[in-house]
Amino acid sequence: MKExxxxxxxxxxxxxxxxxxxxxxxxIVKSPFEAEKIVARLAQERCRIIFLAxxxxxxxxxxxxxxQYSPFPIIIPLPTKTDSKGxxxxxxxxxxxxxxxxxxx
Amino acid sequence: xxxxxxxxxxxxxxxxxxxxxxMADVQMYDVVRVxxxxxxxxxxxxxxxRASIQVYEETAGIGPGEPVYYTDEPLSVELGxxxxxxxFDGIQRPLDLIYKxxxxxxxxxxxxxxxxxxxxxxxxxxxxEGDRVVTGDVLGEVQETSVVLHKIMVPQDTEGTVTWISExxxxxxxxxxxxxGDDGKEKEITMLQKWPxxxxxxxxxxxxxxxxxxxxxxxxxTFFPIAIGGIAAIPGPFGSGKTVVQHQLAKWAxxxxxxxxxxxxxxxxxxxxxxxxxxxxDPKTGEYLIKRxxxxxxxxxxxxxxxxxxxxTGITIAEYYRDMGYRVAIMADSTSRWAEALREMSGxxxxxxxEEGYPAYLSSRLAEFYERAGLxxxxxxxxxxxxxxxxGAVSPPxxxxxxxxxxxxxxxxxxxxxxxxxxxxxxxxxxxDWLRSYSLYEDNLRDYFDSRVQKDWSKQVQTAMEIxxxxxxxxxxxxxxxxxxxxxxxxxxxxxxxSIREDFLxxxxxxxxxxxxxxNKQYGILKAILSWYRLGQKGLKEHLNFSDIANMKIREKxxxxxxxxxxxxxxEFKEIMNExxxxxxxxLAGDEFDA
Numbered sequence: 204m205k206e207x208x209x210x211x212x213x214x215x216x217x218x219x220x221x222x223x224x225x226x227x228x229x230x231i232v233k234s235p236f237e238a239e240k241i242v243a244r245l246a247q248e249r250c251r252i253i254f255l256a257x258x259x260x261x262x263x264x265x266x267x268x269x270x271q272y273s274p275f276p277i278i279i280p281l282p283t284k285t286d287s288k289g290x291x292x293x294x295x296x297x298x299x300x301x302x303x304x305x306x307x308x
Numbered sequence: 309x310x311x312x313x314x315x316x317x318x319x320x321x322x323x324x325x326x327x328x329x330x331m332a333d334v335q336m337y338d339v340v341r342v343x344x345x346x347x348x349x350x351x352x353x354x355x356x357x358r359a360s361i362q363v364y365e366e367t368a369g370i371g372p373g374e375p376v377y378y379t380d381e382p383l384s385v386e387l388g389x390x391x392x393x394x395x396f397d398g399i400q401r402p403l404d405l406i407y408k409x410x411x412x413x414x415x416x417x418x419x420x421x422x423x424x425x426x427x428x429x430x431x432x433x434x435x436x437e438g439d440r441v442v443t444g445d446v447l448g449e450v451q452e453t454s455v456v457l458h459k460i461m462v463p464q465d466t467e468g469t470v471t472w473i474s475e476x477x478x479x480x481x482x483x484x485x486x487x488x489g490d491d492g493k494e495k496e497i498t499m500l501q502k503w504p505x506x507x508x509x510x511x512x513x514x515x516x517x518x519x520x521x522x523x524x525x526x527x528x529x530t531f532f533p534i535a536i537g538g539i540a541a542i543p544g545p546f547g548s549g550k551t552v553v554q555h556q557l558a559k560w561a562x563x564x565x566x567x568x569x570x571x572x573x574x575x576x577x578x579x580x581x582x583x584x585x586x587x588x589x590d591p592k593t594g595e596y597l598i599k600r601x602x603x604x605x606x607x608x609x610x611x612x613x614x615x616x617x618x619x620x621t622g623i624t625i626a627e628y629y630r631d632m633g634y635r636v637a638i639m640a641d642s643t644s645r646w647a648e649a650l651r652e653m654s655g656x657x658x659x660x661x662x663e664e665g666y667p668a669y670l671s672s673r674l675a676e677f678y679e680r681a682g683l684x685x686x687x688x689x690x691x692x693x694x695x696x697x698x699x700g701a702v703s704p705p706x707x708x709x710x711x712x713x714x715x716x717x718x719x720x721x722x723x724x725x726x727x728x729x730x731x732x733x734x735x736x737x738x739x740x741d742w743l744r745s746y747s748l749y750e751d752n753l754r755d756y757f758d759s760r761v762q763k764d765w766s767k768q769v770q771t772a773m774e775i776x777x778x779x780x781x782x783x784x785x786x787x788x789x790x791x792x793x794x795x796x797x798x799x800x801x802x803x804x805x806x807s808i809r810e811d812f813l814x815x816x817x818x819x820x821x822x823x824x825x826x827x828n829k830q831y832g833i834l835k836a837i838l839s840w841y842r843l844g845q846k847g848l849k850e851h852l853n854f855s856d857i858a859n860m861k862i863r864e865k866x867x868x869x870x871x872x873x874x875x876x877x878x879x880e881f882k883e884i885m886n887e888x889x890x891x892x893x894x895x896l897a898g899d900e901f902d903a
Binding site for chain 1: 849
């Protein structure tokens with residue numbers, strides 16, 4: 204059986220290189236288009252969790268939306284070393300609001 | 309025409325209905341002349357010596373005590389050369405000749421020969437002296453117009469040996485042949501024949517329809533085809549384009565002869581026909597459309613009883629040309645007005661009303677009319693196949709097809725083109741609702757389309773129909789929770805359905821190119837849309853974005869495919885198919901992004 208990576212990280216090289224150290228498969232991309240391609244491939248390989256560097260995450264809204272309603276892969280934004288833009292928090296806020304009907308943050 | 313000796317006396321006048329006594333000798337459906345104004349009337353009921361007469365002209369000024377003259381003839385039409393290009397009223401009086409002799413208004417009781425008696429036709433004999441002929445055999449031919457070769461057939465109940473046949477110019481009342489029957493009696497035959505309108509003309513055998521009548525209208529030919537010899541109904545509320553659809557069919561339908569019955573509709577619609585047909589060219593013959601058209605006009609302001617007759621007049625003329633082996637299409641616009649005329653007469657006759665006041669025999673009368681259509685083997689020794697395709701418009705009040713006329717019609721017809729007010733309001737024309745319409749000929753015609761046009765025609769049509777049905781389901785979800793909740797695959801389906809609606813189904817009757825689309829072009833447009841859709845689906849499974857697929861440049865070209873002229877279509881179609889592929893490949897490779 205082909206080796207399966209349950210977790211993958213996609214981003215610019217400085218954002219993801221550290222994860223190599225803990226043994227997570229990293230994909231270094233230069234453009235959002237490349238990232239889209241890799242996400243699609245990983246999804247076909249049934250990867251479970253994909254971390255996307257925040258800058259990339261924001262650049263590929265359609266890809267994020269595409270997998271929103273399928274159980275896997277879960278796409279999670281990852282703050283880069285420069286600064287967190289709070290994209291992840293925003294998303295959580297949205298989901299909570301959708302689930303319980305009010306904004307509790 | 310009138311018989312002075314035999315006359316009844318009017319006892320009651322009620323609009324177009326006149327009751328007369330002293331009429332015991334008259335026959336049902338005989339024509340009578342009412343009062344000394346000699347109005348045309350037809351006997352429609354007999355009780356003892358009282359006859360109820362429906363009068364085809366205005367009865368103002370007529371009163372009890374006035375005479376009713378017998379003619380001892382049933383209501384008949386005159387059949388012979390000169391029918392084509394004419395415009396008749398409901399009882400086959402030539403309106404153009406009346407106009408010439410009497411001006412704008414039709415004088416009461418005017419007697420005009422229905423067919424031109426003076427005109428000389430160049431008769432060419434086909435049968436020879438000594439030939440044995442039976443009913444329906446062709447005696448000779450007359451070039452009626454540049455596209456119609458009128459065949460002079462042996463009339464009903466005539467059989468025997470041709471003893472003499474003429475050649476060269478003759479009027480329709482000149483004797484052109486003599487046939488000696490087996491009993492030794494010689495019968496003189498003229499080009500003019502008479503036939504009672506309420507009796508259908510005989511044929512040898514009725515056949516199952518097997519070929520489509522190509523109309524050049526995409527939604528009709530592709531999704532709801534009508535067969536040659538088929539019957540169809542177009543119900544729709546007013547303003548939804550019934551008349552335009554009828555006109556389109558009259559213009560482009562694949563038929564040799566068109567009989568257009570304008571029955572109870574507005575006069576200006578008939579004017580449109582009269583203005584347009586002499587100017588429009590038939591795509592097949594290149595000749596003017598009027599050269600193969602017979603018009604029967606009984607507009608809404610003309611006497612109501614004649615409206616009842618106009619449908620029969622029309623179909624009898626159609627049958628006559630069918631017997632020559634032609635494919636005839638008869639359009640009746642609209643049968644609702646005709647049914648209203650029935651209702652009015654029935655009410656005045658004090659018959660027991662049925663649903664909504666229509667007479668109980670409404671559906672049998674409708675069936676009688678539509679059943680005269682069909683694909684038949686004609687009378688005569690020579691094998692000839694003729695067809696009448698009947699297309700009737702129905703105008704249900706409020707567009708609600710649950711009323712009696714629509715329901716009775718739907719029980720008989722096999723093709724239903726339901727027009728929708730909502731589509732018309734959205735300016736989607738022809739407003740034929742693809743979710744409600746149906747064609748029961750689809751099964752019969754599938755083989756024809758698959759073998760004669762393209763192998764995967766019916767498969768492709770089915771796919772397109774499925775997409776349209778999916779769209780209507782998805783639309784409900786969108787209405788509830790918004791487009792964002794749809795998966796991209798579904799959004800692509802909706803986008804494709806939109807493309808089918810706008811780029812394929814929508815057709816502009818008044819555009820020179822778009823007004824007629826050949827079967828191959830119809831196939832091509834649909835093929836391009838579906839190819840794009842299939843590649844899009846594949847792309848979504850890969851890494852392509854929905855917005856990129858939806859915004860592909862080629863879609864604009866697909867949208868304009870309907871405006872490509874027929875002769876360039878094959879090459880442009882190939883080009884477009886290649887472009888779809890190459891643009892898709894480029895998207896996959898990501899050229900757009902690198903730039």
